[in-house]
Amino acid sequence: MAKAIYDDLVFYDFEAADASELIRKLGAEFERKGFVKDTYVDAVAARELEYPTGLQLDGFAVAMPHTSGVHVNTPAIGVARLKHPVTFGHMGDPEHLVEAELIFMMAILDPDDQIEWLRSVMKVFTNKEMMSELCFANNREELLEAVKKNIGVETVDA
């Protein structure tokens, strides 16, 4: 299993008008770099409409758009700090809208194999200090450093 975080899937000041555009733009980066199949973006966008992935954390809102592994080639987590917050429905409660500032786009092939990644992401969600480091990064370098430090899990083939 490769690493979770790739430098070229970390974005600072990423811009999108709405959740749909965001998923398309960010998903296109995954696709262009070969991480996902050409069905991924549509699948993530459709899932987001039906089952939104926004999450209101303690002081920050995020979203974690994703879909099932059949659309994924190489698992990876992309992180985008948005220039302007984008509205997402809240997971489990689509009527509840949140203004997401940070996006964790997930290309998960098999949750059992990538369980340590999911564990790291959850740890960040529930840790205000880690979230602050990500949200208050002043430039791409700081963001990348915070991402690597806090969720940059690497595992080695057994």
Added chain:
Amino acid sequence: MKDVKLLCVCGSGAVSSSMVAMKLKDALREHGYNATTVETSPNSVAGMVESTHFDLIACVSPVPGDFSVPKIDAVGMLTGLGEDQVIEDCLKALGS
């Protein structure tokens, strides 16, 4: 340790439900439960609870309908807000 079986539900039937499953297992272990989990999507819940015995359904996506199995909103496990409430709800549903 008491064995319990949880059905964890999210939109993709895989990613967020696995996150919740992992965390619920850890939390329930501290309360004397050895939980096994199955992850699924909302549309499959009815069929799953019919064919297999579950003690609890933990949802991070809305799951319409009433089942013979208690249903818990588990989004708090992901956000960390209201995590204690989710665990309390689970323990209550499991009868402790």
